[in-house]
Amino acid sequence: MFEDLSGKLEQAFKSVTGQARLSDVNVAETVREIRRALLDADVNYDVARSITAAVKEKALGQGVLASVTPGQQFTKIVYDELVSVLGDEKEDIQFASTPPTVILIAGLQGSGKTTFTAKLAKFLKSQGRNPLLAAADVYRPAAVDQLRTLGDSIEVPVYSIKEKDAVRTAKEALAEAKKNAHDTLIIDTAGRMHVDEVMMSEVAEIKSVVKPNEVLFVVDAMTGQDAVFTAREFDKQIDFNGVVLTKLDGDTRGGAAISIKSVVNKPIKFVSTGEGVDSISAFYPDRMAQRILGMGDVVSLVEKAQEQYDEVQARKLQAKISSNAFNFEDFYGQLQQIKKMGSMRDLIGMIPGMSKQLGDVEIDDDSLKPIEAMINSMTIQERRNPQLINGSRRKRIATGSGTSVREVNDLLKQFNQMKKMMKTMTKMNKMGRAMEGLKNLAGRQRLH
Ligand SMILES: Nc1nc2c(ncn2[C@@H]2O[C@H](COP(=O)(O)OP(=O)(O)OP(=O)(O)O)[C@@H](O)[C@H]2O)c(=O)[nH]1
Numbered sequence: 001m002f003e004d005l006s007g008k009l010e011q012a013f014k015s016v017t018g019q020a021r022l023s024d025v026n027v028a029e030t031v032r033e034i035r036r037a038l039l040d041a042d043v044n045y046d047v048a049r050s051i052t053a054a055v056k057e058k059a060l061g062q063g064v065l066a067s068v069t070p071g072q073q074f075t076k077i078v079y080d081e082l083v084s085v086l087g088d089e090k091e092d093i094q095f096a097s098t099p100p101t102v103i104l105i106a107g108l109q110g111s112g113k114t115t116f117t118a119k120l121a122k123f124l125k126s127q128g129r130n131p132l133l134a135a136a137d138v139y140r141p142a143a144v145d146q147l148r149t150l151g152d153s154i155e156v157p158v159y160s161i162k163e164k165d166a167v168r169t170a171k172e173a174l175a176e177a178k179k180n181a182h183d184t185l186i187i188d189t190a191g192r193m194h195v196d197e198v199m200m201s202e203v204a205e206i207k208s209v210v211k212p213n214e215v216l217f218v219v220d221a222m223t224g225q226d227a228v229f230t231a232r233e234f235d236k237q238i239d240f241n242g243v244v245l246t247k248l249d250g251d252t253r254g255g256a257a258i259s260i261k262s263v264v265n266k267p268i269k270f271v272s273t274g275e276g277v278d279s280i281s282a283f284y285p286d287r288m289a290q291r292i293l294g295m296g297d298v299v300s301l302v303e304k305a306q307e308q309y310d311e312v313q314a315r316k317l318q319a320k321i322s323s324n325a326f327n328f329e330d331f332y333g334q335l336q337q338i339k340k341m342g343s344m345r346d347l348i349g350m351i352p353g354m355s356k357q358l359g360d361v362e363i364d365d366d367s368l369k370p371i372e373a374m375i376n377s378m379t380i381q382e383r384r385n386p387q388l389i390n391g392s393r394r395k396r397i398a399t400g401s402g403t404s405v406r407e408v409n410d411l412l413k414q415f416n417q418m419k420k421m422m423k424t425m426t427k428m429n430k431m432g433r434a435m436e437g438l439k440n441l442a443g444r445q446r447l448h
């Protein structure tokens with residue numbers, strides 16, 4: 001699904017991945033690439049523009065999250081924007097408080113209405129409902145048979161009449177549903193090649209007669225911008241409640257899926273991904289956005305980092321590092337920060353490719369414990385002013401923390417090295433560097 005779009009977006013994020021931080025220049029370039037990718041995918045022009053404008057604003061307005069790359073941060077910003085454009089929350093069918101719930105299915109010819117009618121019936125049946133189908137497509141001779149065959153295969157009854165009267169079929173089917181205690185009636189209607197008067201007036205008449213709880217507009221996602229145009233015309237006249245996107249299994253570029261909610265302001269409720277009666281699923285904006293971006297766990301990684309991120313603290317830290325005032329108190333704060341994010345291995349493992357790179361290197365949270373213990377055994381003055389820590393103080397700290405003087409010596413030595421390194425690495429991702437220093441430290445501590 002949407003391979004082409006996913007590939008192009010990934011390419012766009014790659015261009016910022018190598019950068020140490022988000023700047024005006026690389027944001028503008030990446031945003032341009034994202035817009036191009038969206039337009040190539042046949043996303044509505046205004047929708048593409050509003051997505052990229054929002055992405056740009058957020059990217060420039062956000063502080064750099066210390067523990068993720070700019071590329072990952074960018075992916076998350078685009079993800080949030082896509083989720084919002086796709087509708088934020090999953091939207092359900094509105095069921096009637098007094099049954100039966102009436103669902104009217106409408107759309108252009110060949111969009112997948114009849115197939116969807118059966119799919120929805122099966123879907124609702126599996127949730128314990130007892131549906132009846134109405135064959136209100138009375139024009140195409142084979143239409144009623146098609147629905148009957150589908151109904152038989154899922155063991156759901158189909159109501160039809162001999163006369164070619166769609167409105168009467170719907171009306172009688174409703175009476176039948178009430179009589180036989182069906183809690184759901186799904187009405188399949190005829191499609192036309194184009195949105196025209198005859199079609200509209202018939203659907204409108206059925207709507208006024210049976211007063212459906214839900215009018216679903218079925219649209220073939222393969223038709224791109226045409227689908228969005230049809231939906232808008234349809235909505236003006238029929239005022240539907242939700243959209244069903246079909247044929248998402250095909251070679252669709254994604255434009256209709258991404259544009260339709262913004263243009264029509266009606267939620268996508270279901271998607272259909274195949275010809276079989278089981279190929280139906282409720283529509284989840286977040287899952288769809290994740291699929292479009294093909295981005296694995298980057299979202300949760302950035303979310304975690306964001307949760308813990310405190311811009312003010314990060315700035316303070318940066319200032320301390322550059323003025324060489326970074327001390328054990330700051331270091332301890334960083335340790336706690338890392339601990340809050342979960343285990344180091346979890347955190348690093350979420351970065352694509354990193355788990356493999358780490359290979360057999362053990363990053364053991366336990367290895368941080370002696371370091372913490374040693375810092376805990378320092379007085380506040382010692383933490384703020386590590387050069388105070390002379391021989392006798394080292395001995396006291398070792399005893400207090402259950403470590404050896406040698407370990408305390410190592411910690412102090414490595415802390416000084418790390419401090420120097422952090423200072424020189426101003427161009428690099430600061431927290432990432434700090435973590436690396438910590439990793440070395442943790443690794444060496446374990447050797448003792
Ligand atoms: N690949 C794929 N094919 C689908 C999907 N939904 C429907 N189809 C196929 O599309 C064709 C048209 O489906 P129908 O359900 O008959 O469409 P319709 O809107 O009822 O068509 P009319 O009644 O003629 O207007 C059929 O061959 C279906 O099998 C889908 O999600 N994926």
Ligand SMILES: [Mg+2]
Nearest residue numbers: 113114137143
């Ligand atoms: Mg049909």
